[in-house]
Amino acid sequence: xxxxxxxxxxxxxxxxxxxxxxxxxxxxxxxxxxxxxxxxxxxxxxxxxxxxxxxxxxxxxxxxxxxxxxxxxxxxxxxxxxxxxxxxxxxxxxxxxxxxxxxxxxxxxxxxxxxxxxxxxxxxxxxxxxxxxxxxxxxxxxxxxxxxxxxxxxxxxxxxxxxxxxxxxxxxxxxxxxxxxxxxxxxxxxxxxxxxxxxxxxxxxxxxxxxxxxxxxxxxxxxxxxxxxxxxxxxxxxxxxxxxxxxxxxxxxxxxxxxxxxxxxxxxxxxxxxxxxxxxxxxxxxxxxxxxxxxxxxxxxxxxxxxxxxxxxxxxx
Amino acid sequence: xxxxxxxxxxxxxxxxxxxxxxxxxxxxxxxxxxxxxxxxxxxxxxxxxxxxxxxxxxxxxxxxxxxxxxxxxxxxxxxxxxxxxxxxxxxxxxxxxxxxxxxxxxx
Numbered sequence: 001x002x003x004x005x006x007x008x009x010x011x012x013x014x015x016x017x018x019x020x021x022x023x024x025x026x027x028x029x030x031x032x033x034x035x036x037x038x039x040x041x042x043x044x045x046x047x048x049x050x051x052x053x054x055x056x057x058x059x060x061x062x063x064x065x066x067x068x069x070x071x072x073x074x075x076x077x078x079x080x081x082x083x084x085x086x087x088x089x090x091x092x093x094x095x096x097x098x099x100x101x102x103x104x105x106x107x108x109x110x111x112x113x114x115x116x117x118x119x120x121x122x123x124x125x126x127x128x129x130x131x132x133x134x135x136x137x138x139x140x141x142x143x144x145x146x147x148x149x150x151x152x153x154x155x156x157x158x159x160x161x162x163x164x165x166x167x168x169x170x171x172x173x174x175x176x177x178x179x180x181x182x183x184x185x186x187x188x189x190x191x192x193x194x195x196x197x198x199x200x201x202x203x204x205x206x207x208x209x210x211x212x213x214x215x216x217x218x219x220x221x222x223x224x225x226x227x228x229x230x231x232x233x234x235x236x237x238x239x240x241x242x243x244x245x246x247x248x249x250x251x252x253x254x255x256x257x258x259x260x261x262x263x264x265x266x267x268x269x270x271x272x273x274x275x276x277x278x279x280x281x282x283x284x285x286x287x288x289x290x291x292x293x294x295x296x297x298x299x300x301x302x303x304x305x306x307x308x309x310x311x312x313x314x315x316x317x
Numbered sequence: 318x319x320x321x322x323x324x325x326x327x328x329x330x331x332x333x334x335x336x337x338x339x340x341x342x343x344x345x346x347x348x349x350x351x352x353x354x355x356x357x358x359x360x361x362x363x364x365x366x367x368x369x370x371x372x373x374x375x376x377x378x379x380x381x382x383x384x385x386x387x388x389x390x391x392x393x394x395x396x397x398x399x400x401x402x403x404x405x406x407x408x409x410x411x412x413x414x415x416x417x418x419x420x421x422x423x424x
Binding site: 091 | 335336338355356357358360361364371372375376392394395
């Protein structure tokens with residue numbers, strides 16, 4: 001349909017409402033591109049939480065103590081909850097849960113590429129909590145002020161729950177770092193492997209992020225990729241020092257003139273490879289999610305059938 | 318799992334197995350009313366309550382849960398915002414500040 005005057009005036013009124021910091025709620029009129037951008041972003045965020053259970057879930061049965069096991073179980077359960085909050089937020093835009101799951105397991109919608117890296121040692125659980133959750137929190141704190149109400153509210157809830165995720169990772173690494181030489185080495189190795197992928201979590205540089213301008217205008221995004229990345233680096237360097245662990249970047253140093261840490265170039269070719277499906281675990285992550293979906297199908301069907309029988313009995317009585 | 322069936326068609330099975338959507342309301346503590354906190358899928362009221370417990374009260378966020386089928390919620394139309402909710406500036410007498418009373422009295 002060609003745009004009409006009334007479409008244009010609605011677009012204009014929508015932008016004015018956004019500029020005045022009015023939150024967009026589910027039943028409000030919104031431009032189709034706003035809706036589709038929002039659906040894609042929230043769904044991919046939800047998929048990331050759900051797929052994100054796998055790398056750490058991998059270590060639940062091998063946690064070194066009951067305390068660590070209970071913590072890890074609680075964290076992975078939180079990730080499931082976060083995925084569900086986000087799917088529910090996406091559903092307020094008129095998509096169905098089933099549709100989103102299907103888009104994920106058929107590879108038509110993406111999730112954060114960080115979860116395509118393997119968790120090789122127990123220290124990876126610490127590095128993920130400290131670096132990956134740290135990066136996620138930096139990103140998500142900015143999103144608590146995103147323009148779409150249900151997404152912003154999900155972010156508030158998620159941020160509140162996630163601060164423990166980062167702390168448990170920090171504490172875990174701290175214990176390893178101060179442990180035996182082998183434990184320290186294991187912690188350092190995990191940090192070496194997770195640092196750069198964590199920096200990539202903020203997405204491509206602003207100069208190569210074509211959707212940023214529109215997302216900023218709609219206040220879907222409140223802070224740019226590069227600014228968030230810088231914020232994360234500045235916050236993390238002193239934490240690494242406290243852990244007595246090195247960040248694997250020889251160019252990392254404080255820049256007085258910028259009032260920020262400078263850091264070395266990111267290997268965006270690696271990022272592109274992992275995003276396009278060539279990471280170490282892409283196929284495995286999707287296969288596991290698909291198997292869970294297929295193996296659970298009979299439970300979902302049986303629960304529905306039970307409900308059908310109960311309600312027909314009630315109406316017959 | 319069954320035999321080597323062809324690739325499952327998720328769309329065709331989806332509607333049979335999809336669970337309906339429920340809205341979840343929590344009473345944060347005694348003395349407060351229930352407040353909407355989000356939604357979830359469940360096949361029946363009993364499982365909706367159990368899922369709501371697992372999803373929304375993992376950290377002592379509530380002492381009571383209501384679940385309501387989303388299709389049972391009737392909402393006002395956002396386009397009626399003006400007629401329904403614009404502040405009635407001609408009815409200032411509905412507010413206590415409209416009235417002048419002696420300043421030295423507790424009223």
